Every structure is written in structure tokens, then in C-alpha cells.
Amino acid sequence: MNNYLLIPFLPLTAFLINILFGRNFIKDKAHWVSTLAVGGSWVVAVMTLIDVLDGKTLNVDLYTWIASGTFKVSVGFLIDELTAVMLIVVTTCSMLIHIYSIGYMHGDNGYYRFFAYLSLFTFSMLMLVMANNFMQLYFGWEGVGLCSYFLIGYYFNKKSASDAGKKAFIVNRFGDFGFGLGIILIFLTFGSVYYVPVFGQAASFATNSINFLGYDVHLMSLIAFLLFCGAVGKSAQMPLHVWLPDAMEGPTPVSALIHAATMVTAGVFLVARCSPIFNLAPIVLVIVALTGAITSLFAATIGLVQNDIKRIIAYSTISQLGYMFLACGVGAYSAGVFHLYTHAFFKALLFLCAGSVMHAMAGELDLQKMGGLKKYMPVTYWTMLLASLSISGIPGFAGFFSKDEILWLAYAGPSPVGKLVWAIGTLVAFLTAFYSFRLIFLTFHGKFRGTHEQEHHLHESPKSMTIPLMLLCIGAIGSGWVGIPKLLGGGAHFTEFMMPVLGHPAAHGTHSEELIVMAISIAAGFSGIGLAAYFYILSPEIPVRLVQQFSAVHRVLFNKYYIDELYSFILIRPTIWVAKNILIGITDTRIIEAIVNGVPSTIGAFSQLLRKMQTGLLQHYATIMATGALIIVALMLFR
Amino acid sequence: MVPLQWYLMLSAAVFVIGMFGFLTRKNIIIMFMSVELMLNAVNISLISFSHYLQDMRGHILVFLVVTVAASEAAIGLAIIIALFRNKQTAHVNEMNEMKG
Numbered sequence: 121m122n123n124y125l126l127i128p129f130l131p132l133t134a135f136l137i138n139i140l141f142g143r144n145f146i147k148d149k150a151h152w153v154s155t156l157a158v159g160g161s162w163v164v165a166v167m168t169l170i171d172v173l174d175g176k177t178l179n180v181d182l183y184t185w186i187a188s189g190t191f192k193v194s195v196g197f198l199i200d201e202l203t204a205v206m207l208i209v210v211t212t213c214s215m216l217i218h219i220y221s222i223g224y225m226h227g228d229n230g231y232y233r234f235f236a237y238l239s240l241f242t243f244s245m246l247m248l249v250m251a252n253n254f255m256q257l258y259f260g261w262e263g264v265g266l267c268s269y270f271l272i273g274y275y276f277n278k279k280s281a282s283d284a285g286k287k288a289f290i291v292n293r294f295g296d297f298g299f300g301l302g303i304i305l306i307f308l309t310f311g312s313v314y315y316v317p318v319f320g321q322a323a324s325f326a327t328n329s330i331n332f333l334g335y336d337v338h339l340m341s342l343i344a345f346l347l348f349c350g351a352v353g354k355s356a357q358m359p360l361h362v363w364l365p366d367a368m369e370g371p372t373p374v375s376a377l378i379h380a381a382t383m384v385t386a387g388v389f390l391v392a393r394c395s396p397i398f399n400l401a402p403i404v405l406v407i408v409a410l411t412g413a414i415t416s417l418f419a420a421t422i423g424l425v426q427n428d429i430k431r432i433i434a435y436s437t438i439s440q441l442g443y444m445f446l447a448c449g450v451g452a453y454s455a456g457v458f459h460l461y462t463h464a465f466f467k468a469l470l471f472l473c474a475g476s477v478m479h480a481m482a483g484e485l486d487l488q489k490m491g492g493l494k495k496y497m498p499v500t501y502w503t504m505l506l507a508s509l510s511i512s513g514i515p516g517f518a519g520f521f522s523k524d525e526i527l528w529l530a531y532a533g534p535s536p537v538g539k540l541v542w543a544i545g546t547l548v549a550f551l552t553a554f555y556s557f558r559l560i561f562l563t564f565h566g567k568f569r570g571t572h573e574q575e576h577h578l579h580e581s582p583k584s585m586t587i588p589l590m591l592l593c594i595g596a597i598g599s600g601w602v603g604i605p606k607l608l609g610g611g612a613h614f615t616e617f618m619m620p621v622l623g624h625p626a627a628h629g630t631h632s633e634e635l636i637v638m639a640i641s642i643a644a645g646f647s648g649i650g651l652a653a654y655f656y657i658l659s660p661e662i663p664v665r666l667v668q669q670f671s672a673v674h675r676v677l678f679n680k681y682y683i684d685e686l687y688s689f690i691l692i693r694p695t696i697w698v699a700k701n702i703l704i705g706i707t708d709t710r711i712i713e714a715i716v717n718g719v720p721s722t723i724g725a726f727s728q729l730l731r732k733m734q735t736g737l738l739q740h741y742a743t744i745m746a747t748g749a750l751i752i753v754a755l756m757l758f759r
Numbered sequence: 760m761v762p763l764q765w766y767l768m769l770s771a772a773v774f775v776i777g778m779f780g781f782l783t784r785k786n787i788i789i790m791f792m793s794v795e796l797m798l799n800a801v802n803i804s805l806i807s808f809s810h811y812l813q814d815m816r817g818h819i820l821v822f823l824v825v826t827v828a829a830s831e832a833a834i835g836l837a838i839i840i841a842l843f844r845n846k847q848t849a850h851v852n853e854m855n856e857m858k859g
Contacts, residue, residue, distance in 0.1 A: 734857065734858060735855065735858055736854075736855030736856060736857040736858030737851070737852060737854075737855050737858075738790075738851055738854065739781075739782055739783075739785075739790075739851060742781060742782055743782055746778060746782065
């Protein structure tokens with residue numbers, strides 16, 4: 121049991137060492153501390169997985185954190201199937217990203233700071249997934265939010281980076297507000313914030329309702345909805361997705377970490393972890409499924425036309441997260457977590473490849489200036505190609521198995537919107553394949569379109585960067601093999617493994633239907649790749665003509681549906697207006713400053729009157745004294 | 760025998776002369792002398808009560824007042840000289856450093 125303690129606390133120790141001694145003593149050796157610590161966590165996480173595979177789950181309190189009346193919170197660990205999988209995902213990706221960062225961040229001024237925050241990030245996420253109560257979950261939840269702020273704004277002397285950090289933090293607050301309310305409501309309902317009693321008693325509150333803003337609301341639906349608000353913020357779903365593309369301002373390894381292992385997957389994890397509550401709230405499940413489906417379609421369409429290599433991958437993440445929510449929404453939690461797990465590998469790989477490309481291009485992100493990089497950086501090319509095949513859902517690769525399972529369970533599941541989200545999901549699979557390969561073709565094929573100096577600078581990345589790429593590639597291809605569906609002769613081990621926590625997804629369909637669904641999704645993937653090849657290799661004039669013909673559509677997509685502008689118009693500018701004109705203009709200057717300055721100036725005015733009495737002339741004082749004495753005498757005499 | 764009231768009237772007259780002197784004269788030395796007058800007016804009334812009541816405590820008090828007046832004269836004159844050196848004048852209206 122003590123071993124489990126090492127998983128989160130090794131990165132925490134690394135963080136403390138680096139942040140305290142990094143600047144003056146460790147300097148450019150900071151990676152040793154952090155990487156070894158995360159490596160240690162990874163080893164223990166693998167041992168944990170082996171334990172859990174043996175059926176040894178654990179729920180233990182280690183330390184009483186808050187004890188106030190009936191409210192009790194402790195730092196405790198719940199090690200079960202879901203936690204074990206998340207531990208593997210988090211520590212594996214985090215470790216490889218640490219190794220990659222050694223090469224990528226080499227020579228940076230804040231080298232120690234970068235690794236310190238990376239470790240703190242990992243620690244927060246590990247605390248989040250290992251929690252056995254909602255408060256510790258919330259602690260980890262806010263921890264990853266804080267670290268994302270640190271790391272997105274890592275280049276803090278760049279305005280756009282520090283703005284992006286603030287944006288990520290503030291947008292997350294919106295979701296976390298709901299999440300916080302959800303936890304409070306859970307405590308009010310169950311009298312406890314521990315998973316076991318909450319999930320155990322959830323069914324007995326299934327028909328309760330609660331008075332909320334004057335309406336009687338179904339209690340479980342309200343709790344589930346509030347929790348889902350948190351998940352929407354953290355996992356960048358509509359309408360709180362705006363922070364994630366901007367988060368690209370951070371260093372690329374950070375993007376990989378945020379997108380693959382930590383942070384955004386927390387929302388999916390939360391929904392999966394709270395599946396007993398969500399199962400009692402069918403309306404919220406529909407909302408979850410629709411949010412996921414709409415988000416995935418929305419982000420995929422934006423991804424089609426972007427030119428920034430990292431932004432395309434960012435929108436792809438939003439889209440894939442939408443997939444995971446879609447899966448959770450149709451009750452296929454294990455499929456959602458399965459996709460989370462495969463996605464972590466190929467998405468981390470995609471980002472690290474993009475980082476490698478950026479490294480070669482000296483920071484250039486614009487696809488229009490790339491092309492033909494294949495012969496300069498073969499390792500990056502091949503690994504990125506394999507990751508793209510995986511995300512496109514090509515049979516045999518990891519992404520295929522998880523995506524196919526989601527689509528099948530959406531189609532065959534009992535959810536009322538199942539067929540609809542299946543259709544959207546299939547369309548998104550096509551779009552995903554298209555934009556992923558658009559990225560590949562524009563970057564690596566064709567002729568180089570950048571400047572001469574850039575072409576001269578092109579080179580393959582150092583070993584510390586390419587080796588993590590190759591290792592992640594194994595995950596991107598093979599991680600799905602643990603969940604090969606029974607139809608294809610596999611054992612669907614992943615779903616079986618998750619069953620004790622997430623239950624068994626219901627699916628009613630024949631084998632032939634399942635084959636057809638699978639065939640359609642494969643066809644969608646291949647046709648997406650084919651279309652991308654046709655557009656960007658065979659006849660590159662077609663996309664140009666399309667853009668001219670549908671310039672309005674292109675403009676809307678290119679500007680991300682003007683969501684940022686919309687928020688700026690309805691939220692940010694009114695807020696700033698209120699701040700400037702009412703809070704500063706009236707409250708601050710007219711009320712607060714008036715009181716603060718008014719009190720002393722009133723007193724001053726009185727004292728101006730009184731000081732006139734103090735003439736400083738001896739005889740005035742003496743006269744007053746004498747007069748006083750005379751008055752006293754007179755009073756005594758004529759009383 | 761001179762009745763007590765006469766002494767008291769003398770004492771009151773001297774005291775009032777001193778008091779008006781103190782309040783009206785502007786030369787600081789004259790004001791100082793007026794203070795001495797007021798002290799001695801009190802001495803007269805003390806002595807006369809002491810004599811009238813056949814009680815020696817009045818005498819004792821007079822000695823005390825005389826001693827105090829002597830030391831006060833010494834210190835007061837020293838202060839006046841110091842003031843004069845600073846201000847080159849003995850006019851009391853010039854000494855208004857404590858004006859609010």
C-alpha cells in the first residue's frame with residue numbers, strides 16, 4: 121500500500137526540489153530530478169496495474185484533512201480498475217513528455233521552472249485520479265487548472281502567452297463553479313463526500329427532487345448536471361472550449377501534456393467516475409451525448425481550414441473529447457475511457473511530432489510555409505503518419521478500436537439520441553481523417569514553401585526527442601489491442617476489465633449490423649484520407665477554388681464560428697464597461713474614495729475652526745484662565 | 760487693632776493690580792513683576808489669616824511661597840534672558856511659537 125503513496129508524491133518531491141533549488145543549484149540538470157521522479161511513478165503505476173489485474177483493489181484513508189462536525193475529508197486513495205488505467209495513461213505520457221522536453225526545452229532560461237511545473241502538473245493529475253472523495257478530486261482538479269495557467273503562460277513576457285494562460289484559468293472557473301456547487305449538493309444530499317457512500321446510496325435518491333430557484337428539479341439530474349458543468353470547462357467542450365486552442369501558446373510539450381494525459385481528460389474521468397450518478401439522470405446523459413456530438417462536429421469543421429499546425433491538433437483534441445463525452449452520454453463509459461486511453465497516446469504523439477516540426481522550422485507554425493519535410497525528418501514523418509492513421513480510425517491502429525466501439529455502442533445502445541450521435545460521430549470520423557491527413561500532406565509532402573534560410577535549417581530532432589516519439593508510436597498503434605471487439609475475434613478485455621467500475625454497456629444489435637457500422641466508419645476514415653490526398657497532392661487547385669466559391673463558409677470556419685468575438689461582445693466588453701464606468705467611475709471614485717477622503721477632510725475642516733483658538737499669545741491664555749476663575753468665583757458667590 | 764477685612768482688601772487690591780498688570784502689559788519683565796505682585800498679595804492674606812487665627816501654619820505656607828517665588832525669579836529671569844537673546848526683544852506678542 122505504501123508503494124501507492126509514491127505515485128503522486130515522487131513528482132511532488134521533484135517539484136519541491138526543483139522550485140526551491142532549481143534557480144541557483146540545479147539549473148540545467150533539472151530534468152534529472154523530474155524525469156527520474158516521474159519514471160519512478162510510472163514503475164509503481166505499472167505495479168499497481170498488475171495488482172489490480174490480480175483483483176486487488178483498495179480504498180484507504182491516509183490522513184484526515186478536514187474534520188468539522190459531520191463534514192469529514194481525508195487524503196485517501198481509491199485504487200480500482202478506472203484509477204489503474206488512468207495512472208498508466210498519466211504516468212506514461214507524462215514520463216515520455218518529460219524525456220522529450222529535455223531536448224525540446226534545452227537552453228531555455230526557465231529550464232528548472234519548466235520541469236518543476238511539469239512535475240506539479242503530473243502530481244495534481246495523479247491526486248485527481250487517485251482520490252477516494254470529491255474534495256481531493258477537486259483539489260487535483262484545481263491543481264491542474266493552476267499548473268495549466270503556469271505552463272500556458274510559461275513564456276510570460278509574451279503578451280499572447282500570458283493572456284492565454286489567464287483565459288484558460290478564467291474559462292475553467294466558469295465550469296468549476298458548477299462543479300463546486302455539485303460537490304456541495306452531494307454533501308447536502310448524502311452527508312458525505314466519499315465515493316463509496318455517495319455511489320452506494322445514489323439509487324435510493326433516484327426519485328427525489330429538490331427546490332432549485334423556485335422549481336422542483338430532479339435531484340440526481342441537478343447533481344449530474346452541475347458535475348458535468350465542471351467537466352465541460354475542464355475538457356473544453358462547447359461552450360467553454362475557447363481556452364484550449366489558445367493554450368497552444370505554451371511550449372509544445374505542455375500542449376501534449378494538457379491534451380493527452382492531464383487536464384482535459386479529467387472531465388471525461390469525472391463523468392466516468394460518477395457514472396452511478398449519471399445513470400440516474402437520463403436527461404443529463406442526453407445533454408452529455410449531444411454536447412459531445414455537437415462539440416466534436418463543431419471542432420472538426422474548424423480544424424478543416426486552420427493553417428496553424430498546433431491549432432489543428434488542438435481542435436482535433438476538442439473533437440476527440442467530444443467523442444468521449446458522446447460515449448459517456450450513451451452510457452458507454454468504458455468505451456469513453458477506452459478512447460481516452462488510446463487518444464492519450466496518439467494525441468501526445470501528434471503534438472510531440474508537431475513540436476519536432478516546429479523545432480526544425482525554428483518556431484514556424486504555418487502549414488502554408490511547410491511542405492516536403494519528409495526527407496529531412498523521416499522519424500517525425502513516420503511517427504506522425506502512424507498517429508494520424510490511428511486518429512483516423514484505420515483498422516489495426518489503436519484509434520480504430522476505441523472509435524469503433526463508441527460508434528457501435530451509440531448506434532446500438534438504448535439512448536434516445538443514439539442514432540443521431542452515431543451519424544454525427546461517423547461524419548466527424550470522416551472529417552477527422554481529412555484534416556489529419558491535410559496536415560500530413562501539407563507538412564511533409566510536396567515542395568518546401570518556406571524561405572531559403574528555413575530550408576537550410578531543416579534537420580531531424582535530437583535523440584531525446586525522437587525516442588519518445590517512437591515509444592509513443594508503439595502506444596498509438598498497440599494500445600487499442602487490449603480492446604479488440606469480440607466480433608473481430610478479440611476478447612474485448614478492456615470493457616471486461618472496466619466492468620466492476622463502469623458497468624456493462626447495453627447494446628442490442630446483430631452481428632451483421634455491427635459489421636455494417638464498422639464498415640461505414642472504416643469507409644469514412646479511408647474516404648477522408650482519400651479526399652485529403654486528392655485535394656492536397658493530386659490537384660491542389662481544388663481547395664483554392666473551393667475557398668473562393670464558398671468564401672463565406674470558409675471565413676466563418678477560419679474564424680472559429682466567431683465564438684471568441686461573440687464572447688468578447690456579450691461577456692468581456694460588457695464586463696469591462698461595467699468595471700470602467702460603474703465600478704471605477706461610480707463605486708470606487710464616488711463612493712469608496714469619497715468616504716475614505718471625506719472623513720479626514722471633514723475632521724480637518726473642524727480643526728481649522730478650532731485651531732484659531734490657539735493664538736500662541738500668553739496673555740490670551742491668561743485672560744481665559746482669569747475669566748474662568750472669575751466665573752467659578754461668581755458661581756460660588758451667587759448660587 | 761487693624762481689622763482683618765482691611766488686610767484682605769489690601770491683599771485683593773494688590774492681587775488685582777498684579778493680575779491686570781499681567782494681562783495688559785506687553786513687556787515680559789513687567790509681566791513677571793506682576794506675577795510677583797500676585798504672589799505677595801496671597802502672602803499678605805496668608806499672614807493676616809495666620810495672625811487672626813493664631814495659627815502658625817499660615818507662616819509656614821508664606822515661607823514656602825517666598826522660596827518658590829525666589830527660585831521662580833531665578834529661573835524666570837534666566838528664561839527671559841534666553842528669549843531676549845533669541846528674539847532681540849522682550850515684547851510678549853513676539854513669543855507666539857505655539858500658534859495653532
